[in-house]
Amino acid sequence: MRRLLTLSLVLAFVAGCAHKGSNTGNGGAAGTQSGDGEIKDIGSFRLSDPEGPKVVDQELESIPTEVNPLVEKWIAYFQGRGRPHMERYLARSTRYEKLMKKVLRDNGLPEDLFYIALIESGFSSKATSHASAVGYWQFIRGTGKRYGLDINAFVDERRDPVFATQAAAEYFKGLYSVFGSWYLAMASYNVGENRVKREVMNHYTRDFWELARKKRLPKETINYVPKFIAAKLIAKEPDKYGFGEIDYLPPIEFDHITVNKPINLRAMADKLNLNYEDFKALNPKYKGEVAPVKGSELVLRIPPGTSEQALIAANESVVSSVQFVADSGDTQVYRIRRGDTLSTVARRYRTTVAYLRDLNDLPRRKPLRVGMRIQVPDRTPLRERSTSTMLAKKSKTETRSVSVSTDGRYYIVQQGDSLFTIARKYSTSVSELQRLNQIKRGRTLKVGMKLRVPTPDSSSARETTKSVAKAKSKVHVVRRGENLVGIAERYNVSMTDIKEKNKIRNPSSLMVGARILIPVAEANQ
Incomplete structure (x- = not known):
């Protein structure tokens, strides 16, 4: 009788919470949306915009007291074997932090949920899992559409930092209304609300740690919350955990325009004198160069x-x-x-x-x-591509961004630049750029900033060139979780050089175990 009474109370609590969520208009765990179900965009975003009130939650604020062996295990992982991944994630985090936290605040949610995106995708809009989960918050197709995301042949709003965060906010509001616990909401986000609800009812507890100790959840889910806590602790105090040398990306800012006809984004970027990749990064939901009209308007x-x-x-x-x-000729048409x-086609074109x-x-x-007819990665040899347009654009960009004066050479910071990319471009080091420009650690670059860079005949440039010339040719075996960006950073070479050396047209097709050649810079070129 006591067991039956306890079960009845748990069921009544869960049902009451779910009913409360539906009354307040929050998206429920079953996917119900308030209003017309359409995800709302942000018209413009500036760093100078006033911040709304923060939501303080006692459970999330008390996370440091929950440090346990599982959390310590993940901290050790990020400091050791997983360090290259965490460095990459932290560098990207500053680009989206203020924007995503604003969306979470506007939805009445704690800002700390931002770090769920860190462990889900590393803030990569192109992240795609083996289960076909896509984007910053790793929505599968069905869940994305359930929460109002537009997914079709031209658009995938799972790749958009605003739309995807809005959908994640709706999902988390529904999960929290059911469980009343952020840890259980996070576990549900990972494994599904029905599995967590079943374990809560069977074991008469809403304590995530108790369910974890009893091993009543999948191993991945048991590790999910500790991984989130570890990532949050490191991201909030990187120096404390040995991540003081991160070259952070500048935060994203934007305005918007509305037109009533479809646009070619590459042509528009050229007319605005913008780098196409930078312009596309502001509008990542479009899969290719063409942005179609939705209804009667197109917002860019x-x-x-x-x-x-x-x-x-x-x-x-x-x-x-x-x-x-397709962007940059990354795909070609294949006839079934x-x-x-799909498995045989994926193997044939070395993709997933x-x-x-x-x-x-x-x-x-x-x-x-x-x-x-379907789109597949383009495996056409790079040497067959026309390079004249690329060289012309590169020359135009360098002419616009570099100026020479009597006391040395200066570089004008462009959209998407970081100290690492500038140092690589001018064959120098991040520390040398910091020394030349008296840049303190942790300071972010601003577009239009004037940086002094070493001249070709300077001692630092000669030393860097000599050290690169001594490098030996290497073969790198791709490991799980690696991508071309991380590999290029590891060997201090250009990702473009690696792609050309190995005739890689589509970076996302990189497979575990593949052997790639690392190009060697030659002296006195």
């Missing part, structure tokens, strides 16, 4: 203060028909043959089934038909 994010120029550029970049154009499956599903907007249950 633009660099702050460029509204007039952007409207003119947009009107000059209108396309007459909406067709998918008899006997083909998840990537092909995402690229072609293919639901799991949609069968392939003979003659059907």
Whole structure:
């Protein structure tokens, strides 16, 4: 009788919380949305915008007291074997921190949920799991659509920092309304609310740590909350945990314009004199170069203060028909043959089934038909590509960003620059740039900032060139979790050089165990 009474009380509590969530209009665990279900965008975002009131939650604020062997294990992992990943994640975090935390505050949620995106995707919009989860918050297709995200052949809002964070906020509001515990909400985000609800009812507890001790949840979920706590502790106090040398990216800022016709984003970027990758980073939800109209309008994010120029550029970049154009020729068309499956096509083009599903907007249950055309990674040798356009753009950019005066050479910081990328470009080191410009550790670069860089005949440049010339040729075996960005940073070489050396057209197709050549810089070039 006592067991039956306890079970009844737990069921009543969960049902009461879920009912409360639906009354307040919060997205429930079953995916109910308030209003018309459409995710709202942010018109503009500036670092100078006033911050709204923060939501303080006792459970999350008391996280430091919950440090236990599982949390310490993950801290040790990030300080050791996982250090390259954490350094990369921390460097990206500052680009999205203020924006995502604003979205969480506007939804009445604790800012600390921001660090869920760190352990889910490392703040990579292109992150794709083997389960076809995509974007910053790793939504699978069904859950993304359930929470109002637009996913089709041209658009994937799971890759957008605002839309995806709005959807994650709705999801977390629903989970918290059911469990009344952020730890259980996080566990549900990882394994699903039904599994966690079942364990809560069976063991008469809403204590995540008790369920973890009894091993009533999957191993990945038991480690999920400690991993989140470890990542949060390191991100909030990087110096304390040995991450004081991070070269942080500048925070994202933007305005927006509205037009009523589809636009070619590459053409518009050229007319705005912007790097296409930087412009696309403001609008990452578009899968290719063409941005289609939704309803009767198209909203584009633009660099702050460029509204007039952007409207003119947009009107000059209108396309007459909406067709998918892959970024930088990364894909090609493949025609399905008899006997083909996504697995065989993925193996043939050295990619994954998840990537092909995402690229072609293919639901799991949609069968392939003979003659059907799908996009696959382009394996055309790089030497066959025309390089004249690329060289012209590079020359134009260098002319605009470098100036020479009587006391040395200066570089004008561009959108997306960091001390690491500038140091690599001028064959020097981050510490040398910090010394030349008296830049203190932790200071972020601002677009338009004037930096002094070593001249070709300076002693520091000669020393750097000599040290690079002595480097030996290396072969790198790709490990789980690695990507070209991290490998390039590890060997202090350009990702473009690695791609050309190994004829890699699509970086996302890099497979575990692949052997890639690391290019060697030659002296006196």
